Amino acid sequence: MIDQFKDSLARIRFVLVETTHTGNIGAAARALKTMGLSRMELVAPKQPPDAEALARASGADDLLERAGLHATLNDALHGCRLVVGASARLRTIEWPLLDPAECARRLIAEAGQGEVALVLGRESSGLTNEELARCHYLVHIPTNPEFSSLNVAAAAQVLAYEIRRAAREASGEPLEASSRDLATADEMEGFYGHLGETLGQIGFGDLEQSRTLMKRLRRLFNRARPDRVELNILRGILSAAQGRKTRGASERKGEPPDAQPAAEQET
Structure with a gap:
């Protein structure tokens, strides 16, 4: 322009x-x-x-x-x-x-x-x-x-x-040559649910502090405003962390480790 x-x-x-x-x-x-x-x-x-x-x-x-x-x-x-x-x-x-x-x-x-x-x-x-x-x-x-x-x-x-x-x-020329395909509000909510679930599974934090922790994490990711590709990467990391936790728990109980989790296969 x-x-x-x-x-x-x-x-x-x-x-x-x-x-x-x-x-x-x-x-x-x-x-x-x-x-x-x-x-x-x-x-x-x-x-x-x-x-x-x-x-x-x-x-x-x-x-x-x-x-x-x-x-x-x-x-x-x-x-x-x-x-x-x-x-x-x-x-x-x-x-x-x-x-x-x-x-x-x-x-x-x-x-x-x-x-x-x-x-x-x-x-x-x-x-x-x-x-x-x-x-x-x-x-x-x-x-x-x-x-x-x-x-x-x-x-x-x-x-x-x-x-x-x-x-x-x-x-009126924009600073960015093309607009980013930002994650939507509902996609971010899905991510936050996945994040909270994963933090609980890997034993990060405790229930008393979880609300404050999630508020801070929400502020962090809301500032970053990830696009859909970045959000998929983050969710893939969470799925991988969940898979390792599941396999680790199974091995400690003497059970055979499950196959690679479906979420991990998709990523």
């Missing part, structure tokens, strides 16, 4: 300003492609993408090949209706500030109407105040205040992930 947002994702530009290390350009390209983003614009990089960038891109070569090269930030932002600047530190000047999730939601919403941009600054010093003045908002990734240095490609990955997550939420 995220297909309906492909046009919007294609209108989101990641603008890297004066990147020093070409490896970061390649790593950023990889970060974008893994999240379904395809637009990267480079503003006056110290070096254009090279072999190191290709190596770090790890298959996102097409993004590097299509990346725009610009002399100024103004050129890279041409035609954008919304510009968000990434800032590693909170500025003394008051600026509309977004967290990564809110930033992603705004970019997705605005990209439905036209071009938008997310601007990441230099590895060492970020964006200048003049560059920030071109931005409508700032986005700040809340890192550890005692070690807040975040690599530009790592920042791109965090923000690209949030954009994809926002697109999935907006499209």
Whole structure:
């Protein structure tokens, strides 16, 4: 269902300003492609993408090949209706500030109407105040205040992930590709009856504590929400335990052990 947002994702530009290390350009390209983003614009990089960038891109070569090269930030932002600047530190000047999730939601919403941009600054010093003045908002990734240095490609990955997550939420795309065939309430009750019977046969617990024990076991399996295949496995284990108990008791009495129990044969 995220297909309906492909046009919007294609209108989101990641603008890297004066990147020093070409490896970061390649790593950023990889970060974008893994999240379904395809637009990267480079503003006056110290070096254009090279072999190191290709190596770090790890298959996102097409993004590097299509990346725009610009002399100024103004050129890279041409035609954008919304510009968000990434800032590693909170500025003394008051600026509309977004967290990564809110930033992603705004970019997705605005990209439905036209071009938008997310601007990441230099590895060492970020964006200048003049560059920030071109931005409508700032986005700040809340890192550890005692070690807040975040690599530009790592920042791109965090923000690209949030954009994809926002697109999935907006499209109603489920987290799981296919629904599980969960065990029904009556099937779970049958399992709990089987479990209680088996615990009694193998001598686990006592009658005084059995109610509390079963309540806890119910909570455990209700949290797990087993599917039908998993429930069959569990019941097969219980049947096997019952069979061993029966054979053990028969052998202690000097009786010949019974054939394999029917429940065990079925599993």
